[in-house]
Amino acid sequence: MPLWQRGHGHTFITAHYTYILTWIILASILLYFQGGITYTDALLLASGAATQSGQNPVDLNRLGVCQQVILWMVAMVTNVIFVNSLVVLVRLSWFRRRLKTVAGEVKAVVRGDAYRDRGYGTMTRSTTPDGRNAIQEMNAQDLYGDESEPQPINHIAASSTGPRITFDVAASQRQQLHQKAISSLPPFMWHPSIASYSDWDETQKDELGGTEYRALKTLFFILLGYFVTFHVLGAVSLLCVILYHPEYGHVVDEIGAPKAWWAIFTASSAFNDVGFTLTPNSMASFNKVPLLLLVMTFLIVIGNTGFPCMLRLIIWMFGKVTEETSRRREELEFLLRHPRRCFTLLFPGPDTWRLLGVLLVLNAVDLAIFLLDKQPSYNLHNDKGYTWLINGLFQVASTRTAGFTITSLADLHPAVQISFVVMMYISAFPTTIAMRKTNVYEEKSLAIYSDAESILTDNDQGTQTRRNDLWYHIQKQLSFDLWYIVLGTFLIALAESDRFPLFSVLFEVVSAYGTVGLSLGYAWTESSLCSQFRDVSKLVILAMQVRGRHRGLPYALDHAVMLPYELHQDESEDENEEGNGFGWRRWIRRRRSDLSSLLSVTDTEENEPEPLLG
Secondary structure, rough: OOOHHHOEEEEEEHHHHHHHHHHHHHHHHHHOOOOOOOOOHHHHHHHHHHHHOOOOOOOOOOHHHHHHHHHHHHHHHHHHHHHHHHHHHHHHHHHHHHHHHHHHHHHHHHHHHHHOOOOOOOEEEEEEEOOEHHHHHOOHHHOHHHOOOOOOOHHHOOOOOEEEEEEEEEHHHHHHHHHHHHHHOOOHHOOOOHHHHHHHHHHHHHHHHHHHHHHHHHHHHHHHHHHHHHHHHHHHHHHHHHHHHHHHHHHHHHHOHHHHHHHHHHHHHHHHHOOOOOOOOOOHOOOOOOOOOOOOHHHHHOOOOHHHHHHHHHHHHHHOOOOOOOHHHHHHHHHOOOHHHOOOOOHHHHHHHHHHHHHHHHHHHHHHHHHHOOOOOOOHHHHHHHHHHHHHHHHHHHHHHHOOOOOOOHOOHHHHHHHHHHHHHOOOHHHHHHHHOOOOEEEEEEEEEEEEHOOOOEEEEEEOOOOHHHHHHHHHHHHHHHHHHHHHHHHHHHHHHOOHHHHHHHHHHHHHHHOOOOOOOOOOOOOOHHHHHEEEOHHHHHHHHHHHHOOOOEEEEEEOOOOOOHHHHHHHHOOOOOOOOOHHHHHHHHHHHHHHHHHOOOHHHHHOOOOOOO
């Protein structure tokens, strides 16, 4: 049965849309009331920050500092890394909820057994006049309630007029039942004084949650450190470079921004792949500062397309410098062995290498095409060779995600412009396809994209099989995205066909849907082409940005949580036993079922003692 039919619905994609749209609306209101722009432009600016598209309908140096800070903050909290780190926190909350459930179940058993040990070892059974068992009318809460102690069964028999039978439950039989779970559960779980979840400390939660629970906590701190560290290092590096090259400091001075704020905003824009700049001509004023462009290229890559590769490298490096026998090493190895179980954007080793190879090939092809352009307006060919090459590397890295430019794209060769359209369209493909291809843990889907996508019918054998080959995922992604591009281009062409060339409109739509932010611009302006669109066309661009930000995301995530003792129970059971092991929940159900059977003997067995089944 599909996950959404089990009560989860399209929970993840709905929550993601709600989160992004909330920030867009909130930021647009704040931007608008600061003054100086129309509400449509405020919406488009907010959308550009929240979706990492970065198409600017107005020059950002015209905005007030408060408005610039709003854009900076929105880009931070809607960053792909930040949002997926929140998913880690959600998964930790699922773990804690599961731990709390287990605590309640164990507490019920502990209380029930302690109550029987105080003298209620004799249990009775009675029938009502219509022949039903009285115990069947009794809620399970009366036996194993979490909030109140269970009542002795004797009071049922005292209030009944039907036939009754009594028997003793042997202590050894109760002990035999306990041993099936005690061997796997931590000892503290069976102590009555701390069997409540509220009494646990974090060490006890770690003990019951096991390696996966601890690995998720470790991963969250790695992600937090990753996010903060590279933001800080990027800002400090850019500030040092601009101070080291005072001849370019006047560029920042001319826009009226403090150098420290320029460095913070630009580094954040690069790492978050937004593409906003305080300088109106993007990074064209700095195209002869190779060190600055190298720093920004690094931030662009590790903040988006190269993030899965960089994250796995960092985890691997931490594992190498951690003691082999430590718990931390165990957690790091779990992240490397079961990456998709823990994080959406962490992949197994072979898939990570494959992703890295695809990124290198795509960038190499795009770089070769870009460097072949010999347009006179791009005058860096006469400079040192490495400056020309670094400019190409920066532009290619920006083309697929960030949207910075070091020259006017309208002056480039048409073949280069077409290659940019293709690269913007497939910008998210490598990571998205890697997510879909690795969407399996122990033969179960970690995320749900669509029922038809994950399950296909084999006509020859009449059985359902899962398609997981690479070409299949590429086909699905191509067919899924294309009609949005066509629809957006068609709508804007209806409104703007008398003002702009169709290719320029297509370029703007693909840039919005790919959440890149590149634009061919408009004569005598430094802002994006969409700044000249009518309001209805700007709203179409906004819709393209929002939809593009959510392409490739699953409808729902797997909510299942498996604690270590459950895995141990399943592995220790006989493989031929039906159900392949019962785990804790099944043990609880079986214990209660045995008790019900004990109290529901048939009339032919009324004169015989009923054993408590193991």
